[in-house]
Amino acid sequence: MGSSQSMSEEVRELVSKTGFSSDQIEQLHRRFKQLSGNQLTIRKENFNNIPDLELNPIRSKIIRAFFDNRNLRKAPNGLADEINFEDFLTIMSYFRPIETNMDEEQLEHCRKEKLRFLFHMYDSDSDGRITLEEYRNVVEELLSGNPHIEKESARSIADGAMMEAASVCVGQMQPDQVYEGITFDDFLKIWQGIDIETKMHVRFLNMETIALCH
């Protein structure tokens, strides 16, 4: 393709870092500029301009994930104020579909990365544990789209899920044992048997998308 010849050093670097093709990067770059208003970085407010996002019940969590230092692989905690295009791509690369030629190890790695992203989203205080409180929070938000579900039900659902998690992860619990929250290892356990690879991915198109028009 024409673009590959004119591929700059910068883009090549991004390709190797994120695994996106140069076309996809170009594509995403255009979108990035659109979102940022031709700035070099995106701030949280920029995301508010996406009309489709408005209806998403967990949009705040998702937007937050974009600025989460853990996801950006910059720091063990905290939030970034603004992200540049590379960071943007880093986040997007979590959602890249798995390659067909991946070996077992790469698959496992890919899987873990994807799950880590999700885990970070739940674990809002970056302490490596999803506590009941955090879980409840997420569930409440998650179900807030349905006006018929009251907060209490959301909470009790979170409680139930936490209980389930505890029974999956710890199994036999002593009566006085305390389950403090879901650690990442527990999180992996919960996800065992569900192929996240097939779930957590977005098709990034190579070609011009219709979506560009908005």
Place this chain on the structure above:
Amino acid sequence: MAFKARGTRLKLGFPAWGLLFLALWMLPRVLGTEEIPGHNSHAKEGFQIVTFKWSHVQDPYIIALWILVASLAKIVFHLSHKVTSVVPESALLIVLGLILGGIVWAADHIASFTLTPTVFFFYLLPPIVLDAGYFMPNRLFFGNLGTILLYAVIGTVWNAATTGLSLYGVYLSGIMGELSIGLLEFLLFGSLIAAVDPVAVLAVFEEVHVNDVLFIIVFGESLLNDAVTVVLYNVFDSFVSLGADKVTGVDCVKGIVSFFVVSLGGTLIGIIFAFLLSLVTRFTKHVRIIEPGFVFIISYLSYLTSEMLSLSAILAITFCGICCQKYVKANISEQSATTVRYTMKMLASGAETIIFMFLGISAVDPSIWTWNTAFILLTLVFISVYRAIGVVLQTWLLNKYRMVQLEIIDQVVMSYGGLRGAVAYALVVLLDEKKVKAKNLFVSTTIIVVFFTVIFQGLTIKPLVQWLKVKKSEHREPKLNEKLHGRAFDHILSAIEDISGQIGHNYLRDKWSNFDRKVLSKLLMRRSAQKSRDRILNVFHELNLKDAISYVAEGERRGSLAFIRSPSTDNIVNVDFSTPRPSTVEASVSYLLRENVSTVCLDMQALEQRRKSIRDTEDTVTHHTLQQYLYKPRQEYKHLYSRHELTSNEDEKQDKEIFHRTMRKRLESFKSTKLGINQTKKTAKLYKRERGQKRRNSSIPNGKIPMESPTHDFAFKEKELEFSDPEETNEYESEQMSGGIEFLASVTQDTATDSTTGETGSDVPLTGYSSPREKLPSWKPDQANPTSGPPEKPLLLLPACLQRPWTQNYSSLDNRGISTLPPASEYTKPYEGKPPETSPKTNSSQKNPPPANPGYGPENKGDSANPKQDPPAVGLKEELVGPAPKALPEKRTLLNMHAHLRSAAARRVQSRRSFHRPKPLRYPKLQKLASLPQSCHILPHSLEQEETQL
């Protein structure tokens, strides 16, 4: 299954009938007598008490008998698991049909029964397709819609064209000999033999259990290719009747246009009727009994309507089922849903059985057989080869776009799973012999193809799937976490698509679900249904319900809920805990048990109960548990006949009830066990040991027993425990109440638990009350000065709103006690014998919380009044002490309950209490109390009077 009645058939048929229906041996003989010539003249002679009118019932009778035979055959097949696990049922039915057909033929020498297109298309096919649509896993289906459509449209066209053309090519080479078949006829044949058959696919794949994606692709293809088949068939049929030379380019274009009209039109009809159906079920609240009927009638109408408009009927009814399912399932009642489910499955499975059996029977008719080895064999080869080639080509194309790649193994199964079936047969029978000279050859080839694919491929696909290690579908227990994460994924993915500015699958789904929620659901669902229609809520509900049900089931299994009593043996708890997460029913019982027993046993009170398993306790506990879980176990239905009322809605109520309770139980146990809020071993142990002295301890404030140094300790411990108690409930209290009580949680957490789980308390506002608790260690020294009040205070640490009804009087009581009571030793003694007895009470009342707030006042009064009826000497003291332990459980109770349950349970507790008190003094006191004004704050006064008497 047309019953071509011929005049002589009956007579000739008798031996056959006799052979066929040994069970109905009488019938032929009776029939025989009917035919005796003199019979009729006899009948004319006068009024016949009994007349035999076979011809009157003949047709429906025969139909019913055939259905019976088919159904009985199914029973027979399933008698042997070995056979059915190897041979697919459809193959067995075909063989049976062949045998039966052979018998009929041997007797009759006429093929009396065949599968006619009319019967097949009007009566047998719709239920099967409706069933497929109505139970279609929508998400999976639409997730793979692109793939399915490609296979269904392009794949079918490809198959038809290549098969037809190749056969024509071979025909031209002369191998087949002289046949009067033109190119168009070959194409016509190709088009009818090309389509994968939904009935056959469903029948075989249901037994194979391949993974969902593979199944939906093959099955979806077989459903959606109907439009292509219908169009191709019609086009070529009309071309054939036109004559090859008269077909113009315009006709070809028309044919292509008609494809879109037929497929989209059929789909549209289906959607319109689905809309209608959903709308109608929204208003069937008062005609529940005919509710299920609407589902069938309206979907059937969609089928007939599109048939009438010569659109794709299969598409219409499929999409009718697919689109209406969500709303219909939400709208109709639980019972109706079950009815629909079973009726649909019954009809579909019955129709399928009959189809295959009659395919077999129809084959036994020499008049249709025209054998042409080359043609038949080549057809078999071509359809298999071209299917495989088509699948590989299309998959190659698809895999460029698919997220989940279709691998070689999948492709093999897909090509091999291209079964042909009754649709092809019915279409070929429909051909006009005058126009298509080689109809009989086509028919016999089709039969061979169908038999080959269904029997041979059906037989071998299972071993093949096993040999290739195709990913099987696994049955998973619904898990809450999974659902929640799944939901989160949906939102994340659609958000990512939004952000990255793409219109993808997730984007579309998200938009659709928004539209659905905002418009469609509001329009098509009952208001009440809109509420409960959340997947996650459903799973949650399901889990809870399962818990409750298996809890009771387990109880029954062990005999009369004995296990609830057996908390005295610790191992049960342990066993249950050790049970790994279940997958089977049996396991789920233990899972449930783990949940629930843990509630029972890890409960503060219950820990103690393990030690002291006293009859009384057990009975109380069992009773309450029974009452709680077996809500009106043997309620009596009114056995009145009514055509319009099935049953009362008690079941639903019960379900709801169980649901609510289990939900609480789960939460409760969760809080107490998993979050380890208050049960440190130490306290538990101490608690157990000292439980009996508890009451005494609470009297420490009196300062009458300072010499018993250990008691201080106990007192302290005990108080801790007492606090942990309401705390446990606190979680869901907070759900029900405004949260005024929540401080208790944080209080106990600070004091009673060493664990650092701040979770539960973190959102909880601390009130001023918490401070005394937090300083608990600091008031330990207080015990040196036993007369000081502080130890008392904890007991009063109750949410204000809850306190009101009785703590008020209680506290006043206490104060009085402190000031006026004589040495405690005297009082405590008589009481010491009792702990086991009272503890059960607290236990039970705690675990099966009786009543709720509203009406609680009076009852509570009664409760506290009862103790007062105790022997005057001890009574007062005990009064002071007794209610103390009870207090918290009851508080807790207050929060839990369902109002309508309340009175009964409370009364029971109450009556038990009073029952165990010394009787003689009861009545006088009661009378006395009765004479007193019945309000809370009066009580203290009455006590005061007693005190002064003392």
